[in-house]
Amino acid sequence: MRCPFCGFDDTQVKDTRPSEDGTIVKRRRSCPNCGGRFTTYERLDTREIKVIKRSGAIKLFDSSKLLRSMQIACRKRPVSEEQLEQLVSSITTKLEKFGDGEIPSQTIGQLVMKELAAIDRVACIRYASVYMEFAEANDFGKFIASIDNG
Numbered sequence: 136m137r138c139p140f141c142g143f144d145d146t147q148v149k150d151t152r153p154s155e156d157g158t159i160v161k162r163r164r165s166c167p168n169c170g171g172r173f174t175t176y177e178r179l180d181t182r183e184i185k186v187i188k189r190s191g192a193i194k195l196f197d198s199s200k201l202l203r204s205m206q207i208a209c210r211k212r213p214v215s216e217e218q219l220e221q222l223v224s225s226i227t228t229k230l231e232k233f234g235d236g237e238i239p240s241q242t243i244g245q246l247v248m249k250e251l252a253a254i255d256r257v258a259c260i261r262y263a264s265v266y267m268e269f270a271e272a273n274d275f276g277k278f279i280a281s282i283d284n285g
Contacts, residue, residue: 136164136175143168158224176220184230185237193237196230198223205247208262214255222250252282 136146143166150163160177184196202223209219226246230238244266251259263269263278 138166138169138171139173140171141166141169146173154221154224156221156225156228158228159220178224182231182236184227186243187237187239189240196227196238196243198227201226201243201247204265205251205258205262208251208265209255209258212255212258214258218254222247222254226250248282256282 137144138146146164146166148162149165149172152161153159154161158178162175162177163172164175165172185193186196187193202219205219205222206216226243229246230243233242248259248263248266251262259282260275260278264275267274267278269275269278
């Protein structure tokens with residue numbers, strides 16, 4: 136693995152840990168050349184997941200975009216980066232199990248909101264406000280009532 140700081144080709148693995156669900160291996164690495172430390176994640180590469188956007192366009196699923204959107208929703212909330220990475224891994228695994236390689240973005244959004252609601256309701260509401268394009272304060276109340284009811 137190449138060092139992201141100095142480009143040295145031979146970095147050393149200091150620690151290896153599997154994720155809770157066993158789908159990702161997290162490796163702490165260090166560079167003997169510059170002393171830099173960094174983390175890599177190994178994940179089984181399966182078939183491509185394609186997302187059908189609201190506009191009808193079809194794009195490749197990008198888990199880093201999903202992670203970024205969840206990080207924004209969880210900003211200043213008691214949710215760790217590791218929890219978010221596990222959520223992304225869990226959601227990606229669920230999407231891979233869908234029979235079809237093309238999944239509507241609405242399905243992904245619903246899955247994200249369900250997963251976020253289980254760990255932090257405020258983050259879920261923040262995510263929903265952007266994803267569902269809330270226009271009025273009343274929209275927040277309706278959404279909160281819907282997650283309270285099931």
